[in-house]
Amino acid sequence: MDETHAMQGLRAPDLLRLLEAGHGRGPLDRGLLLLEHASPRADLDSLWSMSLAERDRRLVALRRATFGSAMEVTTRCPECETALETPMDLRWLSELPAPDDPMTVHEHGGLRFRLPSTLSLMKALSSPDDPRRALLRGTLETPDPKDLDDEQVDRLAPELAAAWEAVDPMAEVRLDFRCVGCEATFQRVFDIAETFYAEVEAYGRRLLLDIHALASAYGWTEDEVLALGPVRRRLYVDMVSA
Numbered sequence: 001m002d003e004t005h006a007m008q009g010l011r012a013p014d015l016l017r018l019l020e021a022g023h024g025r026g027p028l029d030r031g032l033l034l035l036e037h038a039s040p041r042a043d044l045d046s047l048w049s050m051s052l053a054e055r056d057r058r059l060v061a062l063r064r065a066t067f068g069s070a071m072e073v074t075t076r077c078p079e080c081e082t083a084l085e086t087p088m089d090l091r092w093l094s095e096l097p098a099p100d101d102p103m104t105v106h107e108h109g110g111l112r113f114r115l116p117s118t119l120s121l122m123k124a125l126s127s128p129d130d131p132r133r134a135l136l137r138g139t140l141e142t143p144d145p146k147d148l149d150d151e152q153v154d155r156l157a158p159e160l161a162a163a164w165e166a167v168d169p170m171a172e173v174r175l176d177f178r179c180v181g182c183e184a185t186f187q188r189v190f191d192i193a194e195t196f197y198a199e200v201e202a203y204g205r206r207l208l209l210d211i212h213a214l215a216s217a218y219g220w221t222e223d224e225v226l227a228l229g230p231v232r233r234r235l236y237v238d239m240v241s242a
């Protein structure tokens with residue numbers, strides 16, 4: 001299965017619309033905005049209830065179709081605070097096995113559950129309860145979370161998180177890092193939605209600077225500048241700023 005062939009990458013006007021639509025919004029909203037582009041035929045309700053693991057699988061495909069498979073992941077060493085930029089190839093994420101139906105109720109290790117979705121995570125975050133506990137209660141079917149007190153839910157937490165990963169390895173992607181400063185090794189959870197949106201935002205801002213420069217120099221409209229395509233746009237910007 002290679003979704004990147006079928007998937008249409010984001011074009012310059014899409015990037016600007018995403019920059020605008022995501023302005024001041026939280027990470028879940030931004031993830032959903034990206035997901036709409038990655039799933040053009042899906043209705044909004046099904047995107048809300050799609051598992052975050054499946055969302056991330058589609059966002060990886062959209063990211064690869066837009067910017068390619070090479071990505072720089074920035075992080076900070078927990079030991080010596082050195083800022084690290086680590087190259088990563090996204091292709092291995094597209095090769096992780098996917099469950100046949102990521103939206104269904106899964107069974108693993110005696111538990112029955114749904115994978116967390118944008119909707120269940122959003123509900124958990126706005127719940128008066130501890131968000132992690134609310135998420136576990138919101139996704140667990142058997143045992144019935146209504147029969148469990150908080151302590152029992154907390155005890156089930158590691159088991160349920162492991163079950164999520166067992167049915168879909170995209171549920172939590174951890175990356176290994178080695179610090180170039182002090183050689184420390186550590187792991188970080190990789191969030192494709194947040195990383196990809198940050199790239200969209202940075203690219204969109206550079207586009208706006210280009211539009212500003214060319215509109216000021218030649219009186220072209222935004223549409224006219226975007227219609228140039230990246231190579232001619234870059235050449236004109238170089239001439240204007242020479």
Ligand SMILES: [Zn+2]
Nearest residue numbers: 077080179182
């Ligand atoms: Zn370090």
